[in-house]
Amino acid sequence: MAILVVAEHDNDTLKASTLCTIAAAKVLGGDINVLVAGENCGAAAEAAAKCEGVTKALHADGSHLAHQLAEDLAALIVSMAGDYSHILAPASTFGKNVMPRAAALLDVQQVSDITSIEDADTFIRPIYAGNAMAKVKSKDAIKVITVRQTAYDAVAEEGGSGTVEQIGAGEDVAGSEFVGQELSKSDRPELTSARVIISGGRGMQSGDNFPMLEEIADKLGAAVGASRAAVDAGFVPNDYQVGQTGKVVAPELYIAVGISGAIQHLAGMKDSKVIVAINKDEEAPIFQIADYGLVADLFKAVPELNEELGKIEVRK
Amino acid sequence: MKLLVAVKRVVDYNVKVRVKSDGTGVETANVKMSMNPFDEIGIEEAVRLKEAGTATEVIAISLGVQQCQETIRTALAMGADRGIHVLTDDVLEPLAVAKLMKAIVDKESPDMVILGKQAIDDDANQTGQMLAALLGWPQGTFASKLTANGDSLEVVREVDGGLETIKISLPAVITTDLRLNEPRYASLPNIMKAKKKPIDQMAPADLGVDVTPRLETVSVVEPEKREGGVKVETVAELIDKLQNEAKVI
Numbered sequence: 001m002a003i004l005v006v007a008e009h010d011n012d013t014l015k016a017s018t019l020c021t022i023a024a025a026k027v028l029g030g031d032i033n034v035l036v037a038g039e040n041c042g043a044a045a046e047a048a049a050k051c052e053g054v055t056k057a058l059h060a061d062g063s064h065l066a067h068q069l070a071e072d073l074a075a076l077i078v079s080m081a082g083d084y085s086h087i088l089a090p091a092s093t094f095g096k097n098v099m100p101r102a103a104a105l106l107d108v109q110q111v112s113d114i115t116s117i118e119d120a121d122t123f124i125r126p127i128y129a130g131n132a133m134a135k136v137k138s139k140d141a142i143k144v145i146t147v148r149q150t151a152y153d154a155v156a157e158e159g160g161s162g163t164v165e166q167i168g169a170g171e172d173v174a175g176s177e178f179v180g181q182e183l184s185k186s187d188r189p190e191l192t193s194a195r196v197i198i199s200g201g202r203g204m205q206s207g208d209n210f211p212m213l214e215e216i217a218d219k220l221g222a223a224v225g226a227s228r229a230a231v232d233a234g235f236v237p238n239d240y241q242v243g244q245t246g247k248v249v250a251p252e253l254y255i256a257v258g259i260s261g262a263i264q265h266l267a268g269m270k271d272s273k274v275i276v277a278i279n280k281d282e283e284a285p286i287f288q289i290a291d292y293g294l295v296a297d298l299f300k301a302v303p304e305l306n307e308e309l310g311k312i313e314v315r316k
Numbered sequence: 317m318k319l320l321v322a323v324k325r326v327v328d329y330n331v332k333v334r335v336k337s338d339g340t341g342v343e344t345a346n347v348k349m350s351m352n353p354f355d356e357i358g359i360e361e362a363v364r365l366k367e368a369g370t371a372t373e374v375i376a377i378s379l380g381v382q383q384c385q386e387t388i389r390t391a392l393a394m395g396a397d398r399g400i401h402v403l404t405d406d407v408l409e410p411l412a413v414a415k416l417m418k419a420i421v422d423k424e425s426p427d428m429v430i431l432g433k434q435a436i437d438d439d440a441n442q443t444g445q446m447l448a449a450l451l452g453w454p455q456g457t458f459a460s461k462l463t464a465n466g467d468s469l470e471v472v473r474e475v476d477g478g479l480e481t482i483k484i485s486l487p488a489v490i491t492t493d494l495r496l497n498e499p500r501y502a503s504l505p506n507i508m509k510a511k512k513k514p515i516d517q518m519a520p521a522d523l524g525v526d527v528t529p530r531l532e533t534v535s536v537v538e539p540e541k542r543e544g545g546v547k548v549e550t551v552a553e554l555i556d557k558l559q560n561e562a563k564v565i
């Protein structure tokens with residue numbers, strides 16, 4: 001049994017999501033190959049070969065793969081699929097875009113966003129915003145799977161002894177072209193792999209108040225997130241959204257500020273180790289899952305928290 | 317431009333679903349059902365394209381039990397012109413839905429098919445991408461802005477790092493994200509008018525599609541419950557707990 005992991009990367013380095021997906025592949029057991037498809041992505045392929053558990057990195061290079069458009073990448077995956085029992089990718093916007101396209105071309109019903117592997121055919125995945133966990137058994141010959149990043153600890157980036165093999169870049173599928181991107185720039189950790197996250201909701205009232213959270217984030221080495229309401233209101237960009245239809249996170253510490261705790265938000269953060277809620281409404285549902293709840297006006301509590309944190313030695 | 321828009325009937329997003337005690341699924345009897353919120357966004361976008369003169373016809377399609385007709389009626393009340401209902405009591409997985417929709421596309425030849433990025437019941441996030449694959453069409457997933465330029469579309473996509481813009485040729489498949497638009501409420505006169513709009517009904521067999529599931533649901537269980545914690549009175553107490561009890565800062 002050989003497993004193909006489709007790497008998410010930026011041509012130079014692998015995303016943490018890839019390391020977690022390799023960890024899931026290790027649970028299945030067997031040879032693990034990692035497809036690194038991109039343009040001038042040799043460095044990322046080298047990095048993949050070094051990861052714990054990887055036997056081979058398959059390096060596909062071509063200008064049409066520069067932005068990993070679903071049409072091109074799915075065609076490439078399909079052309080290699082015959083050699084594998086399982087094809088895995090992270091359940092990030094990258095994997096969600098590409099993998100169902102490949103699955104349909106292979107006539108396979110994909111298993112999305114798995115949180116556990118029971119055996120080679122059987123997986124657990126959340127449904128209904130995580131209010132139920134379904135155990136499903138796939139009858140397809142090839143399993144096409146996306147993996148919830150927070151369910152698996154990243155494998156070590158060193159210590160593997162895989163090789164790098166050059167493979168063809170596949171066809172340039174017409175019809176789709178990359179125009180541009182507007183990526184949020186930040187020196188803070190990525191939401192999906194941050195140890196600490198501080199998120200703001202509608203209670204923040206305006207994007208102008210988010211620097212209050214950023215100051216605390218910088219003291220704690222945290223990432224900043226948000227509820228859908230805060231994104232919809234334009235306080236912060238879309239990639240801050242934590243939840244059922246945004247990012248799923250599971251940090252050691254999640255601080256929810258001015259967030260009520262709708263099911264859709266909880267779906268994205270309830271697996272955090274420690275949850276803190278700051279909300280002026282003591283009835284807010286977020287308090288039902290918070291380890292530490294502070295009923296307070298955030299405009300008073302947050303500056304105070306920032307000031308107090310400044311006085312002590314904190315772990316980053 | 318002719319548009320086909322998928323509208324799924326799902327448990328309303330405000331309902332907290334309960335797992336059935338026999339572990340076969342979640343309780344859907346006597347539970348409020350609604351149009352999948354991402355599909356409301358899809359219909360809204362299609363109707364706006366029609367109002368702008370870009371689209372000529374908007375067809376709403378739903379697949380599933382008889383009551384999907386209500387979901388289609390809602391779409392018609394929002395401004396869709398006619399409906400297609402693929403009637404079945406069988407469980408439809410995303411691959412089966414994509415195959416059925418492909419058969420409809422082959423008959424109707426729309427220029428664009430709009431689906432939601434994700435159904436809030438199965439949370440699969442697959443059907444649009446699968447349909448695009450089966451049709452051999454380009455896909456613009458997780459769209460937060462659509463601009464039609466003759467025979468192509470510019471699509472701004474919500475991705476994990478921010479926003480990405482792609483250009484895809486028509487015909488194409490689009491899946492909607494939350495920021496694409498804010499769906500309207502149907503007005504009473506439009507709800508009345510919608511009752512007269514036609515809905516075609518057919519069965520999967522009429523479309524020659526085998527919908528046998530590929531996944532067997534072994535069990536459905538409740539997630540691990542989180543114990544509620546304590547309330548702290550002051551910021552100082554919070555910091556103390558985080559440092560000395562939880563040891564996370």
Ligand SMILES: Cc1cc2nc3c(=O)[nH]c(=O)nc-3n(C[C@H](O)[C@H](O)[C@H](O)COP(=O)(O)OP(=O)(O)OC[C@H]3O[C@@H](n4cnc5c(N)ncnc54)[C@H](O)[C@@H]3O)c2cc1C
Nearest residue numbers: 201202203227228229243244245246258260264265280298
């Ligand atoms: C299809 C769909 C998908 C969705 N996906 C997501 C998702 O992925 N993520 C997500 O987050 N939501 C999602 N939602 C939205 C979700 O249902 C809620 O509407 C949203 O989470 C509410 O955000 P909020 O808690 O910031 O706002 P609100 O519910 O308005 O809560 C604001 C809170 O701030 C508190 N507050 C106000 N002022 C202060 C103050 N001065 N000090 C302290 N507290 C204060 C209030 O007491 C209140 O509890 C989705 C909804 C749908 C329909």
Ligand SMILES: Nc1ncnc2c1ncn2[C@@H]1O[C@H](COP(=O)(O)O)[C@@H](O)[C@H]1O
Nearest residue numbers: 322323379431432434435440441442443
């Ligand atoms: N039974 C169905 N009827 C109508 N549309 C559907 C159905 N199943 C899926 N869809 C469409 O596909 C989208 C994504 O669903 P999913 O892939 O299941 O998350 C939904 O938002 C709908 O637009």
